[in-house]
Amino acid sequence: MIFLxxxxxxxxxxxxxxxxxxxxxxAPTSPHLVKTIIPILAGYGDLDDKANFRRLVDxxxxxxxxxxxxxxVSFAADDIMASIRGRSFAELFSLIYRMEAEExxxxxxxxxxxxxxxxxxxxxxxxxxxxxxxxxxxxxxCVLSWLNSPSHAGGIAAxxxxxxxxxxxxxSFIAVDAPxxxxxxxxxxxxxxxxESELDEICNFAGVTREPTMTxxxxxDVHRDEARRxxxxxxxxxxxxxxxxxxxxDQLSRRQVRRIERRLAFEMRVLGYEPVExxxxxxxxxxxxxxxxxxMGSIRLLFGGRQRREELAVRVRRLRSLRKIQADVRRNxxxxxxxxxxxxx
Numbered sequence: 001m002i003f004l005x006x007x008x009x010x011x012x013x014x015x016x017x018x019x020x021x022x023x024x025x026x027a028p029t030s031p032h033l034v035k036t037i038i039p040i041l042a043g044y045g046d047l048d049d050k051a052n053f054r055r056l057v058d059x060x061x062x063x064x065x066x067x068x069x070x071x072x073v074s075f076a077a078d079d080i081m082a083s084i085r086g087r088s089f090a091e092l093f094s095l096i097y098r099m100e101a102e103e104x105x106x107x108x109x110x111x112x113x114x115x116x117x118x119x120x121x122x123x124x125x126x127x128x129x130x131x132x133x134x135x136x137x138x139x140x141x142c143v144l145s146w147l148n149s150p151s152h153a154g155g156i157a158a159x160x161x162x163x164x165x166x167x168x169x170x171x172s173f174i175a176v177d178a179p180x181x182x183x184x185x186x187x188x189x190x191x192x193x194x195x196e197s198e199l200d201e202i203c204n205f206a207g208v209t210r211e212p213t214m215t216x217x218x219x220x221d222v223h224r225d226e227a228r229r230x231x232x233x234x235x236x237x238x239x240x241x242x243x244x245x246x247x248x249x250d251q252l253s254r255r256q257v258r259r260i261e262r263r264l265a266f267e268m269r270v271l272g273y274e275p276v277e278x279x280x281x282x283x284x285x286x287x288x289x290x291x292x293x294x295x296m297g298s299i300r301l302l303f304g305g306r307q308r309r310e311e312l313a314v315r316v317r318r319l320r321s322l323r324k325i326q327a328d329v330r331r332n333x334x335x336x337x338x339x340x341x342x343x344x345x
Contacts, residue, residue: 001097001130002206003123004112007166008152009145010137011188012112018199019110021214025206026101027110031067033060033093035115038122041089053087060092073103090126108206117166120173124181132181133202134170137188138273139163139264140248140257156256160263167267174336185336187272189245249276266330272337 006012020027037060045052057077064075075096085091097109116123116132123130139160146152146159174183184205191198195215203210248257254277261268261278268275 001094001127002108002110003116003120003127003130003132004110004135005116005120005132005170005183006112006135007117007137007142007163008114009142009149010135011191012135015133015135015186015191015202016110016112018195018214019202022106022203022208022211023213024106024208025108025110026097026104026106027112028071028097028100029067030112030114031063031071032113032115033063034113034119034123036063037089038115038119047087047089050081050087054081056089057081057092060096064096071100073100075099088126094127108208110206118169120170120181121176124173131205132173132183133205134174134183134185135188135191136167136185136271138245138248139167139268140252140260140273141245143256143260144248144251156259160260164264164267167271171267171270185271187337192244266333269333270336272335 004012004016006015016027016029019025037056044056047053047056054077057080061075061077061080064071073096080092080095084095097111101107101109120132124132142163143156143159147155152159173181174185182205184202186198186202196210199210199214252260258277261275265275265278
């Protein structure tokens with residue numbers, strides 16, 4: 001099983017449909033099971049209890065029946081209850097994707113779900129043999145696409161906040177080394193410029209061989225139907241638009257670009273995107289909040305006697321050290337792509 005980790009408006013449906021054209025890869029539309037179920041999973045209680053697990057099965061099947069895109073297989077709750085190997089969300093998730101792949105005559109599932117970005121540690125724990133493809137796009141173009149989307153509420157603040165939250169979760173996942181999870185980082189811009197070579201890398205990572213149909217069969221009935229029915233999927237039935245990047249330079253104002261870059265400068269540099277308007281990241285809101293709380297607490301320490309004043313001095317030195325370390329790394333982050341390229345030389 002391959003999990004695709006990608007923020008919205010980053011080309012995830014384009015890559016999903018490309019992978020779906022492979023003879024061995026099932027890449028159905030996303031029912032957002034990870035995004036919907038994992039945050040409330042504890043609310044189902046002990047899944048060893050048959051009634052609790054049946055409730056979960058019923059809810060998952062309801063989600064599958066009300067999604068934007070259709071799946072090939074038809075599911076029945078009684079059949080799932082009779083055939084499942086164990087009563088867990090992981091087993092249920094594996095079964096429905098395996099059933100869909102088998103219905104298509106395929107062997108590998110390529111799983112797109114918006115929740116993959118925020119719950120990678122959970123997915124790695126539930127599916128230790130799974131692999132992860134991290135598709136990232138220039139956040140300035142992501143924000144532009146978000147602003148142009150009819151189904152995405154909010155402006156630049158909402159778009160940058162979501163992009164940063166999701167990238168932080170995945171970058172933390174990539175950085176862990178206990179053990180290091182199998183993650184392939186793919187930049188949207190590289191996929192547009194060199195689709196064959198990037199798909200070679202993705203397919204090799206997935207354990208299959210790239211097929212010519214992946215970048216040739218763009219006018220299938222299935223993908224034309226998806227493009228007609230869903231406003232944000234117009235491009236899934238078209239050719240790869242090799243120049244579909246850098247549009248923010250013409251369509252966003254300098255002030256808008258600067259606003260995006262100030263908030264996202266750290267994550268951009270880690271992912272190999274250079275700011276054009278702003279070289280310094282904004283102050284971390286977490287640090288500002290911590291400073292405020294520390295100040296309020298320091299009043300009590302200041303008037304609590306000599307021992308409390310000594311404690312306050314230690315706390316001030318520690319907070320300065322924490323701020324200095326975070327500021328240093330945020331000002332001078334190393335690109336994951338640069339590091340990978342250097343290791344190969």
